[in-house]
Amino acid sequence: MPVLAGILPGGGLQAGAAYSVTNSTTLAMALLAGPSGAGAWCSVIGMPTFSVEAAAGFGIALDKLVLVPHPGDQWLTVTAAMVDVVSIVLTCVPQHVAPADASRLMARLRQRGAALVTMGRWPHSEATLSVTGSNWQGLGSGTGHLRSRRMRITAHASTGRSRTADLWLPDLQHGPWSTSLSNSVPAVHGGTEQQEFFSRSAS
Amino acid sequence: MKLPPPGQAAPAAPVSTRSMVLWCPDWPITAALREHLLPAEHPVALIEKGEVFACSPAAREQGVKRGLRLREAQARCTSLTVLPYEPAQDARSFEPVLAAVEKIMPGVQLIRPGLCALHAKGPARYYGSENHAAAVLLKALAAIGLTAARVGVADSPFAAEHAARSTEFLDEPESDSVWIIPPGESPAFLSSFPLEVLEEPALAVILRRLGIRTLGDFAALTRADVRNRFGAEGALAHLKASGLDHHSVVERKPPAELDVVVHCEPPLARIDELTFTLRLSAEKFVDRLREAGLVCTVLSVRLQSESGEESVRSWRHPRWFDADDVLDRVRWQLQGSGNVEHGLRAGISRVQLAPETVEDLSDHADGLWGTGPDENIHHGLARVQSMLGHGAVLTAMVAGGRMLTDRRVFIPWGDPPSEAAAKSRDLPWPGQLPGPAPATVFDQPRPVQVLDCAGGSVDVDERGLLTGVPTVLVTEPPRQSAIASWAGPWPIVERWWDSKGRALNRFQVVDDSGRAWLLLLEDHHWWAEASYD
Known part of the structure; x- marks a missing residue:
C-alpha cells in the first residue's frame, strides 16, 4: 500500500514488529491487504465483528485468512501459536495483558519474523495508526448511497515522529461500483500518487 | 526366427482347474431384504431408472418381472415394497458371506456380489470329498441365514457357475442344491447350453449365422481355426465353451481389519478420562494404518453411551489423522453433542474408530527438504483447534444474501468449502447493499x-x-x-x-x-x- 508505506517507519510492515490501529477496522484491513495479496497467510484473532466481505473487497485472500473470533481466556496462547505459523496477525487486545506476557509475545514475534497488528494500544508497537479525519461521498439527505471515502491517517512512530497521509478508499477496494466511480471522477482517481485532498504534512 | 504355430499361442495353458462356485440366487433381493430387515416372503422390487431391476419370489408369483415399469408392477402387486437398487448395498451385504466362507475355506474369489469361486482341490481333500466340502459350505451359509445358496463343482469356474445355476432344473431343487460335474465331463455338460451364456453377443450372432447354436457345436471347432477367424476374444470364448477356463480362481486376500473398537468397562463419564483411555487405542489405530502403508483422511467416530444413545460423525482432515488428531475429534464430538463440559449425560461404553477414506502413505510422505509451506500451517492450526475446539478456527467465504450476517459463511478449518454458499453468491439478491462493504x-x-x-x-x-x-x-x-x-x-x-x-x-x-x-x-x-x- 504505497500511501501507508509512506507513513510507516521503515516504509512498510516490518517482520517482527507490532503496529497498533486505534479506531478503524478499515485501516487494519488496508494494512493486511498488501501482504495478503502477495500470498502471505493472515490471521484475525478475537474480532467477531470483522467483516470478511469488506476484507475480500480490499484484496485480502480469504483462502489464506484464518479467523479465531472467540479465543476466550486463551488469547495469549492462541496468538502465540498463530504467530508461529502465519505472517501477519491482526488481533483485538484484551483489556489487561501483563507486561511480561507482552514482552514474551514480542520475542516470539521477532524470532518467527511475523508482524502483529493490534486493535487498541499495545505497549511495544512501532507505530500507532489512527484515522483523524474521514469524509464520505455519495450520500445526500435521503438520496444516494455511500460510494467513496477519504481518510486522513496519522501514524505516531515510537520515536515520537508522526506523519499524516490521505487515503482514497476506492484505490484499495475492488468492486463494480469502484470502476464506475473512477470513470465518473477521472481527475480524482489518477494513480497511486493521487491528488491530495488535505495538504500532506510530515512533522 | 522360428514362429510358434498359431494354435500354441493361446494366452494361457489350457489346464483344468477344479473349481467350486457358490451362487446365491437373486442376491440383490436377498441383500435388500437383509438390509431392511424384511421377511423373506415379503414382495419386494428393486427399481432402477423407473423399471423393475429385480423382484422377490413373492412378487414374481403375482406377475412382477424384470423390466416392468414401476407403476405397472405396483398395479399387479398392491402390497409391493419398492426400493431403489443400490449396487453398493449388494457388495456390502455379501461381505459377511465371504467372511463366513473364508472361515472354513480360505482363498475365495469374489466374481460379483452373489457369486464367488474357490479352488475345489483343497477343501475336497480336507473334508474327504467334493460332495462333503459342498455340504459343509452350505451348512456354514445356513448358519448365517442363507438357505437358498447353490454350489456347483466342475473343471473350470465357468462350468462350475453354470452347474450351480443348473441346480434349479434338478428334480428336487430344494433338497438337492449341489451339482458336481465329474472331472473331464465339463465339456459334455456345457455342450447343450446356448451361445448366450458366453455373454459375447457379437460373436453369438456370427456363430448362429454359421449354423452353430450350442456351446458343444462351438467347442467342436479346432482351437487354431477359431483363433484365426475370431481373434483372441473368440479363442477365450472357445476355451470357456470347452470347459477349460482361461483364468483360474484368483484368491482374495481378506482386507486388513483397520477399525478399532474400545469397550469401556465401567462406562466413562468424563471426557478427560475417556481421552486418556483412548490414547493407546488411537495410537494403535494410526500404527495399524501405517503398517498397511495407508493414512486416514476421513475418520468416522461412533460413540455409544450406556443408556443406548449413539453418536456417529465423519471427520475430515486437511492432511491425515495422527493419534492426537483422532483424540481431538473424539473430544469435540463429545463436547459438541450438547453435554456439559467434562460431564456427559451418560457414560460412554463403546468407541469405534473407523477409517472412512484411506490414501496411500507415499502420496502424503514428507519431502526430503521439509514439506510444502502450508504443512506447518496445518500443524499450527490443529494445535489451536485442539485448544479451543473444532469450530473455533475458521476460514470464511462470502455467500449471497441480503443481510450482512447471511453474506459470510464460516467453515471450520479442515472442512470442505460449502458449495451452496459459492453458488448463492452469483444469484441476484434484490435489496442487497450497494457500495463498499462495511468493515x-x-x-x-x-x-x-x-x-x-x-x-x-x-x-x-x-x-x-x-x-x-x-x-x-x-x-x-x-x-x-x-x-x-x-x-x-x-x-x-x-x-x-x-x-x-x-x-x-x-x-x-x-x-x-x-x-x-x-x-x-x-x-x-x-x-x-x-x-x-
Missing part, C-alpha cells in the same frame, strides 16, 4: 435511536414514507451525534410467505464525526447492523 458487522444488531428535530423517534409508515427527517443518532454507550447525511429507507422483504420472514428498512447514516453506520428499522425499533469504521 465491522455486528453479530447481533445493536440497539440505537434515531430522532427527528423534535426529539421523537423516526419511523416509516405503512406506505414506506418517513415520519420525520433523521437528525440525531444515539448510540451505545449513550452518545448523541448529529446526522450529517443519510439515505433510505431501502425496504427489504425476506420470505413474506413464511412466518419466519422479515420486513425491514435499511438506512445509511453518516454522523458529524464522519463515521458511517448501516441502520435497520424493524418493528419500530432501530438497530445498527454494521459500521463503516
Whole structure:
C-alpha cells in the first residue's frame, strides 16, 4: 500500500514488529491487504465483528485468512501459536495483558519474523495508526448511497515522529461500483500518487 | 526366427482347474431384504431408472418381472415394497458371506456380489470329498441365514457357475442344491447350453449365422481355426465353451481389519478420562494404518453411551489423522453433542474408530527438504483447534444474501468449502447493499435511536414514507451525534410467505464525526447492523 508505506517507519510492515490501529477496522484491513495479496497467510484473532466481505473487497485472500473470533481466556496462547505459523496477525487486545506476557509475545514475534497488528494500544508497537479525519461521498439527505471515502491517517512512530497521509478508499477496494466511480471522477482517481485532498504534512 | 504355430499361442495353458462356485440366487433381493430387515416372503422390487431391476419370489408369483415399469408392477402387486437398487448395498451385504466362507475355506474369489469361486482341490481333500466340502459350505451359509445358496463343482469356474445355476432344473431343487460335474465331463455338460451364456453377443450372432447354436457345436471347432477367424476374444470364448477356463480362481486376500473398537468397562463419564483411555487405542489405530502403508483422511467416530444413545460423525482432515488428531475429534464430538463440559449425560461404553477414506502413505510422505509451506500451517492450526475446539478456527467465504450476517459463511478449518454458499453468491439478491462493504458487522444488531428535530423517534409508515427527517443518532454507550447525511429507507422483504420472514428498512447514516453506520428499522425499533469504521 504505497500511501501507508509512506507513513510507516521503515516504509512498510516490518517482520517482527507490532503496529497498533486505534479506531478503524478499515485501516487494519488496508494494512493486511498488501501482504495478503502477495500470498502471505493472515490471521484475525478475537474480532467477531470483522467483516470478511469488506476484507475480500480490499484484496485480502480469504483462502489464506484464518479467523479465531472467540479465543476466550486463551488469547495469549492462541496468538502465540498463530504467530508461529502465519505472517501477519491482526488481533483485538484484551483489556489487561501483563507486561511480561507482552514482552514474551514480542520475542516470539521477532524470532518467527511475523508482524502483529493490534486493535487498541499495545505497549511495544512501532507505530500507532489512527484515522483523524474521514469524509464520505455519495450520500445526500435521503438520496444516494455511500460510494467513496477519504481518510486522513496519522501514524505516531515510537520515536515520537508522526506523519499524516490521505487515503482514497476506492484505490484499495475492488468492486463494480469502484470502476464506475473512477470513470465518473477521472481527475480524482489518477494513480497511486493521487491528488491530495488535505495538504500532506510530515512533522 | 522360428514362429510358434498359431494354435500354441493361446494366452494361457489350457489346464483344468477344479473349481467350486457358490451362487446365491437373486442376491440383490436377498441383500435388500437383509438390509431392511424384511421377511423373506415379503414382495419386494428393486427399481432402477423407473423399471423393475429385480423382484422377490413373492412378487414374481403375482406377475412382477424384470423390466416392468414401476407403476405397472405396483398395479399387479398392491402390497409391493419398492426400493431403489443400490449396487453398493449388494457388495456390502455379501461381505459377511465371504467372511463366513473364508472361515472354513480360505482363498475365495469374489466374481460379483452373489457369486464367488474357490479352488475345489483343497477343501475336497480336507473334508474327504467334493460332495462333503459342498455340504459343509452350505451348512456354514445356513448358519448365517442363507438357505437358498447353490454350489456347483466342475473343471473350470465357468462350468462350475453354470452347474450351480443348473441346480434349479434338478428334480428336487430344494433338497438337492449341489451339482458336481465329474472331472473331464465339463465339456459334455456345457455342450447343450446356448451361445448366450458366453455373454459375447457379437460373436453369438456370427456363430448362429454359421449354423452353430450350442456351446458343444462351438467347442467342436479346432482351437487354431477359431483363433484365426475370431481373434483372441473368440479363442477365450472357445476355451470357456470347452470347459477349460482361461483364468483360474484368483484368491482374495481378506482386507486388513483397520477399525478399532474400545469397550469401556465401567462406562466413562468424563471426557478427560475417556481421552486418556483412548490414547493407546488411537495410537494403535494410526500404527495399524501405517503398517498397511495407508493414512486416514476421513475418520468416522461412533460413540455409544450406556443408556443406548449413539453418536456417529465423519471427520475430515486437511492432511491425515495422527493419534492426537483422532483424540481431538473424539473430544469435540463429545463436547459438541450438547453435554456439559467434562460431564456427559451418560457414560460412554463403546468407541469405534473407523477409517472412512484411506490414501496411500507415499502420496502424503514428507519431502526430503521439509514439506510444502502450508504443512506447518496445518500443524499450527490443529494445535489451536485442539485448544479451543473444532469450530473455533475458521476460514470464511462470502455467500449471497441480503443481510450482512447471511453474506459470510464460516467453515471450520479442515472442512470442505460449502458449495451452496459459492453458488448463492452469483444469484441476484434484490435489496442487497450497494457500495463498499462495511468493515465491522455486528453479530447481533445493536440497539440505537434515531430522532427527528423534535426529539421523537423516526419511523416509516405503512406506505414506506418517513415520519420525520433523521437528525440525531444515539448510540451505545449513550452518545448523541448529529446526522450529517443519510439515505433510505431501502425496504427489504425476506420470505413474506413464511412466518419466519422479515420486513425491514435499511438506512445509511453518516454522523458529524464522519463515521458511517448501516441502520435497520424493524418493528419500530432501530438497530445498527454494521459500521463503516
